[in-house]
Amino acid sequence: MILTVTLNTALDITYRVRSLRPHATHRVSEVTERPGGKGVNVARVLAALGHEVTVTGFAGGGTGRIVQDRLTATPGVVDALVPIGGATRRTIAVVDERTGDTTQLNEPGPAIAPPEWSALQEAYEDLLASASAVALCGSLPPGVPVGAYAGLIRTARAAGVPVLLDTSGEPLRRGVAARPDIVKPNSDELAELTGSHEPLRATHAARRRGAHAVVASLGPEGLLAATPEGTWRATPPGRVHGNPTGAGDSATAGLLAALVERRPWPERLTRAVALATATVHAPVAGEFDRRTYEELLGRVAVTGEASAA
Template sequence: MILTVTLNTALDLTYGVAALVPHSSHRVSDLSERPGGKGINVARVVTALGHDSVVTGFAGGATGSVLRELLAALPPGTATLTDALVPVAGDTRRTLAVADRATGDTTQFNEPGPHITAAEWTAFLRSYEELLTGADAVALCGSLPPGIHVGAYAELIRPARAAGVPVLLDTSGEPLRRGIAARPDLIKPNADELAQLTGSRDPLRATRDARRRGAHAVIASLGPDGMLAVTPDGSWQASPPAPVKGNPTGAGDSAVAGLLSGLVEGLSWPDRLRRAVALSTATVLAPTAGDFDRAAYEELLPRVAIEEHAPAA
């Protein structure tokens, strides 16, 4: 089972408009809503790839109820997605993606999330440590809601490592800086997050620096240029065959799903990267935020280019 943690879950709304024009009124041509937050996106893709998953984190209020109803209504497949979210008093946030159908561009709006109390955090920690006993890997994903201390991810990494469960951290800013010191097995920053962490804009140098700070392996997301991995076994860059236009919402989460599923299947690093880049690109091409186009994924997978980098001097 793959466990995903989303401390700041969301109800993801996508509005399609013919063209997004500032200072104008718009008629929505299509609307979708889905359970969201980075870890939930990861779990959806992991499950589609045939791995059982459990989602935990927080959900509350009317929005949280809708989110959980949508989770329960997901179509059954060969693998199961189990809801282990912890109830809270505050309202789960909403995110809004406005998709310009003329250009293919998307504009994103994110609410901050509910305030989490000390008692709610303690209840979550108890549940999390119980869930770790059945996990093959865990993903800690996304922003922290109000009320959660910036060292929260470091606090979650330690029991996972003590239980021998590989842990992937996908966050940014001070939570990433604190979390990396707890020595996660893998981090997946994007180029901006990596530069903020290390002070370097050179992806290879910054990725190697991030690994020296405590992460066992570092996978940097380079947007249309693919992904760069620095691991104990070597360094590689994986690139899609061509840039694509579409909705990037959830693309990084699909990449995390590819990395985690590849880890539990025992794939080599190049094959994990190939899967992650193909899934990420296929997510950009999907019409609904956070889904992935399976036909595009299967077509892209063998076409992802892998380049090995020489070891650091």
């Protein structure tokens, strides 16, 4: 199975309202809720692609119970979240039906106690024994040390499990130094890490800092990958309209799926870009349209070259 780690899990709630006006009272016309946090989103896409996925991270309180009930009900997903005393945070996306714009309210989330963090590390090590790959995704909750991902990367490498890191700031900086197989920053995160705003230069700089492969997300312009096998750019066909929420997590799922199927880098990038694009196209944030995905697989342009062997 593929393991995804989400230390800052969430219950993602979406409200549709006629028109959001500050200081007014609104009747919500439609409520949707689902488990969230980047690694959970990656797991949902992997499961939809037919992969067996296990989700770990933290869950607690009434919101944590809802998250776990929903994960358990998702075919292909195994819930291995570690219980905590605090309550899992909520995020609320308020969609204005008139403009289509979204207003986001993110709860801070509970602090993790030292024994809870120890319990997660133990559960993680146990789960790695049956994992074909692991993704470490998202921000760190309060109470978890800033070097957390670096430690989890070393454990994965010691167990011989390929590890992908998708985070930002200091946890990314420390994680890269622990030599993960893949890091997947966006342009801003990459610039913050390397000091360079030039994507090609920055991806190579991130490799020199320790990452074996760097896949930079360039938003609507696709992906740029610097890897031991070569450097490639993968671009979606034409301009994409829609909701980019979750597109990055879909790209991560595409990279992982192709990785465990031992596909070469150009094919990994094609899948990642097709999935991300199909997610932007989908009517529901974070879901992807399967027909769009399959149709896009033949239309993603990959340019670049393999390194000399």
